Amino acid sequence: MNFDYTPKVHALREKLLAFFDAHIYPNERAFAAEIAKNRAAGNAWIPTRLIEDLKEQARAAGLWNLFLPASGRGAGLTNLEYAPLCEIMGRVPWAPEVFNCSAPDTGNMETIERYGTDAQKAQWLEPLLRGEIRSAFLMTEPEVASSDATNIRCSIVRDGDSYVIDGHKWWSSGAGDPRCKVYIVMGKTDPQAPKHAQQSMILVPADASGITVHRPLNVFGYDDAPHGHMDITLEHVRVPATNMLLGEGRGFEIAQGRLGPGRIHHCMRLIGLAERALELMTKRTLERVAFGKPIAQHGVTQERIAEARIMIEQARLLTLKAAYMMDTAGNKAARGEIAMIKVVAPNVACQVIDWAIQAHGAGGVSDDFPLAYAYAAARTLRLADGPDEVHRNAIAKLEIGKYAAARE
Template sequence: MNFEYNERTQTLLKQLRAFMQEEVYPIEKEYVHAVENGENRWQTPVMMQTLKQRAKDAGLWNLFLPEEYKPYGAGLSNAEYAPLCEEMGRVLFSSEIFNCSAPDTGNMEVLAKYGNEEQKKQWLEPLLNGEIRSAFAMTEPAVASSDATNIETSITRDGDEYVINGRKWYTSGAMNENCKIMVVMGKTDFEAARHQQQSQILVPMDTKGVSIVRPMAAMGYFDEPVGHAEVLFDNVRVPVSNLLLGEGRGFEIAQGRLGPGRIHHCMRLIGCAQRALDLACERVEQRVAFGKPLSKQQSVRESIAQMHCDIEQARLLTLKAADKMDRYGNKVSRDIIAAIKIVAPKMACKVIDEAIQMHGAAGTSQDYALSAMYAYARTIRLADGPDQVHMMQLGRNLIAEKNA
């Protein structure tokens, strides 16, 4: 593995960092203020559209889509995208500027890989152009969704339509007023083999029978203007043509989606953690306690050093996972993907927590992004599979491999 980014990545990273410095950091607080004080908290501020157009014009658009989807995106490998995704992760809302935000990235990959031409025309193209947003509905309140085979939402064939009944929550993206389409996972055959019961289907937000019950908070944050919704499906009818790939292939689609999705979260979290460390280094030089700057306190220096080490370890593991995915594919790389999904969110929680501590009360306040970053990091310890599931599966695989 080459530890130096290639020339193309270095060029894009330089462009992206310049864009962040010139366009994003200066309006960060203004954007948050606009969201919090607007008439509709689920309406994306107008300045986002301006920033999106500038990113398009700069060629910093759809950077997440790999070579196999190059007509739609930049054609970068996972290893090439990693430092770019990390840079975007330094500001929680900035991924949308470059059309690289979840859950849209995962939904676009699903449509690009598994969608038919009609589905691509209707939904993928507007998503690729940044004209609409999307949501992914899998988690349910009534069952332990860490085992996705537990989901109970039914997708029943009735002539030329499927009828959907069920309740989802933490449906990311569904609160945004520009969210037009959901990818919904449910069961088409409750009697089939355990991993062949599930299917995924496209459900437009304005379909009769779809209702938003309430927005869901994560650690007290509602993640406006994107949001996470509890959604009720009450005899929702969509055409048979809205099914993705075929009945019983929901897990196949999910596995194709979650590998890149998991590593993208890890990349963003490394960006969050690095920014938290950068803010901490600035803060400890500015504040004086017990007659000297915090930066002169030995315990503070030790914490800063450990934060750096933790970030660097997670970054290198993430890059190794990205490289293996590029070389051998997501399926072969499942163990190292599980490893980074265990390591990176825990690391980010620890580093951001230390940064909050160094900021004192200010670290918990709205004046800094640290508490929102912490909420994001803590949430990702559950999203795309809880720590315990990844550890259980990784441990099982390692034991089986050594005893084969």
Template sequence: MNFDLTERQTHWRDRVRDFIEANIRPNMQTYIDQDNAGDRWKVIQIIEDMKVKAKSQGIWNLFMPPQGQLTHVDDTFEFEGPGLTNLEYALCAEEMGRVGWSSEVFNCSAPDTGNMEVFHRYGTREQKDQWLGKLMNGEVRSAFLMTEPAVASSDATNIETRIERDGDDYVINGRKWWSSGLGDPRCAVSIVMGKTDFAAKRHAQQSMILMPNDAPGVNIIRHLPVFGYDDAPHGHMEVEMKDVRVPATNLLLGEGRGFEIAQGRLGPGRIHHCMRTIGVAEEALEKMCKRLQSRVAFGKPIYQYSVWEERVARARIDIDMTRLLCLKAADMMDKVGNKSAKQEIAMIKVQAPNMALKIIDDAIQAHGGGGVSNDFGLASAYAHQRTLRLADGPDEVHARSIARMEFAKHTEMPKDGGMSSGDMGATR
């Protein structure tokens, strides 16, 4: 087994890494100043400036599927990124994870990444012309609306939002929350998951439809902070849809095919999250090591105390193990497809956030009182990573799927009639 990176893998990873070091890190204070000035829900200019640079250098839309994985609807190849594989992109995503706002600089931030993949694979030419081109150019942003406050959305068959046909339109009624990205003033379109047929088989009731966010009846009820952080201008919103009327041509792929689309969207999205998480953990470990070597307590540098040697060693072991598991999952997705890699995807989704949270927690401890402040970025990193134990499916759902696949190797078990809730999970 060869663990060396190929020339192409190294090329793309290093381009992203070098851009971050040369352009993004030197502007960290500018970002903080602009983020804290004026209205919270605004366009942050330094990100827009960096986007122009990144786009001019071709470091843009790196997640877009390679040719040959384009679409179920037509065979046009006009909407293309650089054609990185999941494995190649995973290495880039880790670098982006080290600085939270860098993903947007490369037009590689959620939920736009998953939404663009949906348009790419399942959209009609009309839908692509209307929305995908604008998203790929960074002209607009988007949201994905699945999770609902009234039901346990880790089992998406519970969702209650109605998408009902009325002549040449569909009418949407329901309430969603944790609708990430809806706070951004550029957020122009949402992909909404709801039910078009409440009487159909359990996994054939759901559909996905495109909803312009300025349509009459779309009402943002409130913003939902995460451990007190507003995540502006991105934000996480609770939104009511009351008799929202959209053209029937806005339906994606067809009635009853919402789960099929979700599976195509969530597999790659989970890998993206996990690789960014590894970048977050690397950043926390670096901060921890520097802090431990620069502070003296009880007559000697803190790093010389054996408890910290154990914690740092454990952090390095856990990061490297997690990275290998994540790269294995990405490689399997490229070689045998998302379905065959579902156990590896589930494992990395459980492992990565928990690994990062332990390392961030140790880094907070190393920084003392400063660790729980906003001075070192560790408190916000912890808050964001904690949400990933829920986003795209809670740990318990993925663990159930892993266990059921493991049991199936060793005994006869009745097969599910359809996708389990573990295949799905709540998303943000």
């Protein structure tokens, strides 16, 4: 396995780092201030002017749609090539949107690219790629344990040339954004089919009759406006039968194709978030004096800095291995590596950010520094796209399977 940067990645990485130094880091407080201003004016749920302006600069710099693998529509990067770029974008939680590389849009675009018809691509993928609209992914439901997606109750029933959808979804990330124009909804088309052939995915316009967005769900007190994680009901929502993705009963097949890249993108970004936390921690401890010497000179601080560096490097290497496996052997063959990194990366990020918060003292838990929000985001990803326990179970089954097959 060769993890060296290609010349193309070297060039893009340098451009991204320069863009962050010029436009992202200097605007962190301005972003928060614009959200606060909109909230004070009575509506936090409008796009920020700052990000819209930065998008034009990113597009002009050739830093646009970097995530989409070779398809002629994006930068044509492999998962391995995208990893160091995604890591940089993850250093500031709101930054990926600037480059049209934020979840859930990336996963939705890859889904439509891979499984959509030409008509579906023309209607939804092209405007998503241009950054003209945004999207949401509706899978999780409040009434059931969604860590087991076979529990899903949302129904998708064929009625002539249409499907009628009824269900209750929540944690529908991105659905609070007024630019969100399409949902990918997972539901059951045939409850009597085999366990993993009951579910389907369908494209639903966000303004379809029968959709009610009830409220945003807060994450440790953050509502993530104008993005949001919404509580949504769909009551007798009727969409054309041509909106079905791939075909009835193929929802799990699509989910595996969608969630593999989505999971590893989260991990790439989390490594960037942890790297930023380590940087902030180290700088802070060099500047602050306690008990007669800089905090950086205290043994406990040095131990944490060293351990954080070790953990980040281990997580990065495992992420790169997973990306390499996806590129060379396919997502299915890489499912063990994807599951492992989905456990490792959020836990590493949570620990490193926690140490950084501790090093910042009381300021670390405030919004004067980006660490409290970073922790909330990292902790959430121990649940999003499958909780730690589900991924550990999958890893164990793969490991046990090696020896069970040998015994037989």
